[in-house]
Amino acid sequence: MPNQANGPEQRGLASRILPILLFSDNWLSRIGIVLVTSATVFWLWMLGQGGSGAGYAGILQFVLLPVAFFIGLALIPAGVALDRRQRPQDAPGVAFSWKSEAAKKLLLFVGSVTVINVILGGTFSYQAVHYMEGNEFCGTACHSVMSPEFTAYKDTATHSHVECVACHVGPGAANFVQAKLNGTRQLLMITTGKYARPIPEPIDRMHDTKETCGACHSTGVESPDKLRVLSKFSDDNQLTKTVLMMKIGGAKSGKGIHGAHMGGGVNIRYASTADRASFPWVSRTKAGVTDEYFAPGKNKDSLAGLVLKDMSCLDCHNRPSHRFELPDRAVDQAMLDGSIPTSLVSIKKNAVDLLKKEYSQPEQEITSALQNQYAQQKTEAAAAAKTLAAIYTRNVFPQMKITWGTYPNHLGHTDSPGCFRCHGSDLAGANGKQIAQDCGSCHQMLAVDEASPKILEDLGTGQ
Numbered sequence: 001m002p003n004q005a006n007g008p009e010q011r012g013l014a015s016r017i018l019p020i021l022l023f024s025d026n027w028l029s030r031i032g033i034v035l036v037t038s039a040t041v042f043w044l045w046m047l048g049q050g051g052s053g054a055g056y057a058g059i060l061q062f063v064l065l066p067v068a069f070f071i072g073l074a075l076i077p078a079g080v081a082l083d084r085r086q087r088p089q090d091a092p093g094v095a096f097s098w099k100s101e102a103a104k105k106l107l108l109f110v111g112s113v114t115v116i117n118v119i120l121g122g123t124f125s126y127q128a129v130h131y132m133e134g135n136e137f138c139g140t141a142c143h144s145v146m147s148p149e150f151t152a153y154k155d156t157a158t159h160s161h162v163e164c165v166a167c168h169v170g171p172g173a174a175n176f177v178q179a180k181l182n183g184t185r186q187l188l189m190i191t192t193g194k195y196a197r198p199i200p201e202p203i204d205r206m207h208d209t210k211e212t213c214g215a216c217h218s219t220g221v222e223s224p225d226k227l228r229v230l231s232k233f234s235d236d237n238q239l240t241k242t243v244l245m246m247k248i249g250g251a252k253s254g255k256g257i258h259g260a261h262m263g264g265g266v267n268i269r270y271a272s273t274a275d276r277a278s279f280p281w282v283s284r285t286k287a288g289v290t291d292e293y294f295a296p297g298k299n300k301d302s303l304a305g306l307v308l309k310d311m312s313c314l315d316c317h318n319r320p321s322h323r324f325e326l327p328d329r330a331v332d333q334a335m336l337d338g339s340i341p342t343s344l345v346s347i348k349k350n351a352v353d354l355l356k357k358e359y360s361q362p363e364q365e366i367t368s369a370l371q372n373q374y375a376q377q378k379t380e381a382a383a384a385a386k387t388l389a390a391i392y393t394r395n396v397f398p399q400m401k402i403t404w405g406t407y408p409n410h411l412g413h414t415d416s417p418g419c420f421r422c423h424g425s426d427l428a429g430a431n432g433k434q435i436a437q438d439c440g441s442c443h444q445m446l447a448v449d450e451a452s453p454k455i456l457e458d459l460g461t462g463q
């Protein structure tokens, strides 16, 4: 009912009988009421549908509807206030005495509606926060954008149950708010399509690893030397093994790999390019003594514009999650677990070659290629093709410009320079001293590419 249609007396009377009219006889409050009620009804309906909260439905249910609810809630009193200010002083309007029956009714009404709103609003906020902390939101809300990381994340056995926020957002409210502010900016970038493809490694934007990784791991704990067995198939399907004893050590003893970088009193700092592919400058402070290493032709003045950082877990373990594979290793693994039959002659080489091509329909195209190559072994070829298509689709994401090697794993030195970006690099100190590079400082090599390493027989492991 438009204001003009009712005389001031009628308004006053009506408001006295039904308090809701006090809130609804101005356009702003009415919009508010419509927002609050429709958000609630729509939200209850979605709740009834029992959706998984994945994708855009999740954003609508847990973000947009609560936002509409709270905006609506704020508009109602704002409308009343505005209405009062605009109304002439002497108009009777809704003026009433606080001692009147109407005032009691109004207070009762406001009180009970507030209780309902607090319960609803609380549920909304709780669900929204819970949802936005969840893996479904992080991994699927933005579909193609996060799909590569979400896929690789689910495939990484050790951390596939760790929440995205446990590594990407530190604990506490301040970090949560900070992350949501970043998220809002990212949501805008996604709506406008202006985001980087591929997403750059967030090397200077990760939260302090003491609070993230440190919540579950301690480098203080001494790790015993760890046996690593790496299996490899040659182009003609011959299996060989490399056996390494990794000298992990620990921060407390200052020994081994962890001790050398994370030990007490040790601090390694570096300057790096944005992709962390090379370090023009590295310094190591140990027991108060600092050694500096520069790349040839570099000095302190040539470091402007580079990322300057203390070394952390993530400079070695940059893929604790989202571990993308390389064709060679992925095929080795599949041949080892039997999902690519080794009875197919030279399948190692053929499979790797096939993976390196581009496909729009991986399963069909790879199947037809392999069934042509292995016309006599169609069943085995089909099995191999299925596995290869799966490997392809979990590592190659054309829409995000992600392909083999886009996100290298720095834990090692064979697939990417990794440790050798510093060790064995041309970084040198003032006296020409280089960073340790003898093979034995990181691992004892017990066997290299042997068909049946004696050490494994001695240990009685059939690995």
Ligand code: HEC
Pocket: 135, 138, 139, 146, 149, 150, 153, 159, 162, 163, 164, 165, 166, 167, 168, 199, 200, 201, 202, 203, 206, 314, 315, 317, 318, 319, 320, 321, 322, 407
């Ligand atoms: C075990 C820790 C961990 C978990 C759990 C985790 N991440 Fe990551 N994430 C990382 C690290 C480490 C990096 C790379 C940091 C670096 O390069 O220094 C990264 C990088 C990323 C990147 C940037 C692109 C890239 O691959 O470098 C995105 C996007 C991302 N993560 C999304 C997610 C999503 C979504 C989830 C949950 C489904 C998740 N992360 C769970 C540790 C984690």
Ligand code: HEC
Pocket: 158, 159, 162, 163, 166, 167, 209, 212, 213, 214, 215, 216, 217, 313, 314, 317, 320
């Ligand atoms: C919520 C707990 C949790 C968080 C946070 C976490 N991890 Fe883990 N991590 C685990 C568990 C559980 C395992 C598997 C059991 C084990 O080997 O100790 C594991 C295993 C590992 C391993 C050995 C196995 C492998 O996959 O290589 C490494 C290395 C590792 N984590 C590094 C990290 C790094 C780096 C971070 C921080 C970015 C991190 N973790 C954050 C729980 C966590």
Ligand code: HEC
Pocket: 209, 213, 214, 217, 218, 219, 223, 224, 226, 228, 246, 248, 257, 258, 261, 262, 311, 312, 313, 314, 315, 316, 317, 411
């Ligand atoms: C200088 C590189 C480097 C840094 C820095 C580093 N690590 Fe490691 N870490 C390694 C290597 C190498 C291994 C052995 C991997 C293998 O071959 O199994 C390892 C092994 C581990 C393991 C498995 C231990 C086991 O007994 O199996 C965990 C867990 C781990 N690191 C966590 C961390 C955490 C947390 C941090 C940061 C506080 C960290 N690392 C810093 C290189 C590093």
Ligand code: HEC
Pocket: 256, 257, 260, 261, 268, 270, 279, 282, 283, 284, 311, 315, 316, 410, 411, 412, 418, 419, 420, 421, 422, 423, 434, 435, 436, 441, 442
């Ligand atoms: C950002 C540069 C950097 C990276 C990357 C790096 N290190 Fe180091 N590392 C150093 C520095 C600096 C030292 C101390 C100087 C030295 O011992 O020569 C060191 C020392 C060590 C030592 C002790 C050597 C000794 O003989 O005392 C080990 C073991 C080691 N690193 C292993 C690794 C492993 C394994 C990786 C890869 C997973 C790695 N480091 C990656 C910079 C790096």
Ligand code: HEC
Pocket: 228, 230, 242, 244, 411, 412, 413, 414, 419, 420, 423, 436, 437, 438, 439, 440, 441, 442, 443, 448
């Ligand atoms: C700074 C430490 C460091 C030094 C120095 C080093 N390595 Fe390694 N090496 C590693 C790490 C870390 C891995 C990865 C282990 C893993 O996959 O868990 C590795 C893996 C390997 C592998 C296995 C490759 C594969 O198939 O995955 C071989 C072979 C190897 N190293 C040989 C050598 C030789 C030879 C030298 C001396 C020239 C050497 N390494 C020096 C740290 C080092």
